[in-house]
Amino acid sequence: MQAEIITIGDEILIGQVVDTNSAFISKELNKIGVSVYQITSVQDDKEHILKSLKEAEENADIIIITGGLGPTKDDITKNTLADYFSDSLVQSEAVLQNIKKLWKKYIKQELSQVNIDQALVPSKAKVLMNHFGSAPGMWLEKKNKAFISLPGVPFEMKALMNHEVLPRLKEQFELPFILHKTLLTYGLGESKLAEKIEDWEDNLPTFIKLAYLPNLGMVRLRLSAKGTNEELLIAEMNKQIEMLLPQIEKEFAGFEENGAIEVLIGEKLTSLGKTLATAESCTGGKIAERITANSGASVYFKGSVVSYSTEAKIDVLKINKDLINKYSLVSTQVAEAMAKSVQKLFKTDYAIATTGNAGPTKGDANVEVGTVCIAIATPNGVFSEIFSLGNHRTKVINKAVNKAFEMLQKEIFKN
Numbered sequence: 001m002q003a004e005i006i007t008i009g010d011e012i013l014i015g016q017v018v019d020t021n022s023a024f025i026s027k028e029l030n031k032i033g034v035s036v037y038q039i040t041s042v043q044d045d046k047e048h049i050l051k052s053l054k055e056a057e058e059n060a061d062i063i064i065i066t067g068g069l070g071p072t073k074d075d076i077t078k079n080t081l082a083d084y085f086s087d088s089l090v091q092s093e094a095v096l097q098n099i100k101k102l103w104k105k106y107i108k109q110e111l112s113q114v115n116i117d118q119a120l121v122p123s124k125a126k127v128l129m130n131h132f133g134s135a136p137g138m139w140l141e142k143k144n145k146a147f148i149s150l151p152g153v154p155f156e157m158k159a160l161m162n163h164e165v166l167p168r169l170k171e172q173f174e175l176p177f178i179l180h181k182t183l184l185t186y187g188l189g190e191s192k193l194a195e196k197i198e199d200w201e202d203n204l205p206t207f208i209k210l211a212y213l214p215n216l217g218m219v220r221l222r223l224s225a226k227g228t229n230e231e232l233l234i235a236e237m238n239k240q241i242e243m244l245l246p247q248i249e250k251e252f253a254g255f256e257e258n259g260a261i262e263v264l265i266g267e268k269l270t271s272l273g274k275t276l277a278t279a280e281s282c283t284g285g286k287i288a289e290r291i292t293a294n295s296g297a298s299v300y301f302k303g304s305v306v307s308y309s310t311e312a313k314i315d316v317l318k319i320n321k322d323l324i325n326k327y328s329l330v331s332t333q334v335a336e337a338m339a340k341s342v343q344k345l346f347k348t349d350y351a352i353a354t355t356g357n358a359g360p361t362k363g364d365a366n367v368e369v370g371t372v373c374i375a376i377a378t379p380n381g382v383f384s385e386i387f388s389l390g391n392h393r394t395k396v397i398n399k400a401v402n403k404a405f406e407m408l409q410k411e412i413f414k415n
Contacts, residue, residue, distance in 0.1 A: 002037040004060035008067035033175035067152030069135035071114040089120040128164040182256035186406040217402040269300040274349040278304040279342035282356035302346040317341040332384040335375035343377040351377040358396040
């Protein structure tokens with residue numbers, strides 16, 4: 001069972017709006033066994049939309065369209081769908097009553113004609129009631145294929161997908177079972193990791209596929225299984241993972257389905273009753289940002305010092321100026337001193353410290369761009385490593401964040 005997603009709107013094509021709708025729809029469709037064949041973005045142009053609908057009909061069983069359902073003249077999706085289905089627009093009393101209800105509750109202004117006209121739908125369409133906005137969703141069928149039009153506003157689209165579209169798809173179509181498991185690995189690049197597990201990969205069953213997803217110091221291994229026998233897929237997936245794990249024991253950090261590496265670290269610290277603080281220079285608070293993005297982080301995360309300048313390291317973290325002069329700002333010695341200082345400052349069990357040069361210039365430390373020192377303070381001491389992480393500023397910073405989490409996770413999971 002294949003689907004195609006068509007997003008409509010000039011704002012997407014000029015980069016003014018990022019298309020997050022397609023990512024959400026794809027993920028939700030995949031959960032129920034529908035594979036997305038293609039995603040297409042088109043401008044607010046009737047001929048372009050008609051051409052995309054025709055091509056999608058040839059490629060897919062389910063066509064989902066988002067956008068172009070607003071009240072203004074540039075929103076032409078509804079009229080174009082009526083043309084495509086040789087249909088005409090009629091007023092839906094249910095939609096009109098919903099619009100009146102929303103206006104009375106939230107807008108408190110007189111309805112204009114353009115808002116009333118949003119109750120017009122193709123006569124052949126099944127209305128999908130949008131309780132969060134005035135533009136209804138619409139379901140049309142042609143040659144056993146479903147055409148589903150949804151508003152482009154993300155929270156309206158999501159509500160309709162969850163409460164109207166997905167249940168109807170599961171009821172109307174016989175869908176296969178799709179299973180994904182994604183393993184998080186750190187410490188080896190994509191090619192080296194592929195070389196290490198080559199024999200295992202070559203012997204995977206034909207219904208299980210492996211994808212390598214590299215990203216700034218980490219590689220995700222996504223296993224995908226598809227078939228009609230759910231029990232068989234689950235059993236074989238578990239069997240293959242059991243065979244794989246001993247081969248990547250040093251690189252494996254956990255399963256993505258259980259959360260990102262910072263989530264796994266937080267859960268482990270909580271279970272151990274341990275705490276964490278950070279002292280960040282070149283990473284500029286991004287380690288703390290990723291930690292505190294998760295609810296419940298205050299249980300184990302006590303605070304952070306972003307000591308970006310030399311003065312902040314000396315004045316706030318009390319790093320000895322002689323140590324900086326002797327070894328330089330970007331050194332394992334200074335990183336370890338920062339980690340011990342912030343550990344003491346916040347009275348925590350563990351601490352992370354980063355100092356480095358993310359570029360584009362050498363800066364105060366006069367070390368090569370991409371040089372980063374990371375230290376981990378533990379209840380039993382402190383250790384550090386120095387890395388060369390390339391010459392692209394954003395990549396250097398994000399690689400350093402991932403490397404810091406990798407080092408901490410390996411340390412705390414010893415317990």
